[in-house]
Amino acid sequence: MKVGIVYATPSRxxxxxxxxxxxxxxxxxxxxxxxxxxxxxxxxxxxxxxxFSKPHHPGRVLEDGDRVEIYRPxxxxxxxxxxxxxxxxxxxxxxxxxxxx
Numbered sequence: 001m002k003v004g005i006v007y008a009t010p011s012r013x014x015x016x017x018x019x020x021x022x023x024x025x026x027x028x029x030x031x032x033x034x035x036x037x038x039x040x041x042x043x044x045x046x047x048x049x050x051x052f053s054k055p056h057h058p059g060r061v062l063e064d065g066d067r068v069e070i071y072r073p074x075x076x077x078x079x080x081x082x083x084x085x086x087x088x089x090x091x092x093x094x095x096x097x098x099x100x101x
């Protein structure tokens with residue numbers, strides 16, 4: 001069966017498709033892909049793993065066509081970023097921001 005694995009940093013991307021036997025697990029794909037050698041900063045004890053954006057564990061049996069994703073840790077709280085964005089946005093006054101000519 002063909003399965004893929006992806007991982008990305010701000011400066012590098014890794015995407016590989018491998019042929020694995022039926023019954024292979026997520027951890028088998030991670031090991032066979034070599035992603036841990038190329039990105040030694042990956043810590044599978046801390047980082048989450050998913051298949052098509054849904055969280056899964058390393059022992060999950062893969063299905064043909066699956067794409068395993070290794071997620072980087074969140075470095076900023078999304079709720080705080082949203083609050084900062086609202087605070088920085090100008091208030092709506094109903095007036096056009098461009099002066100009339």
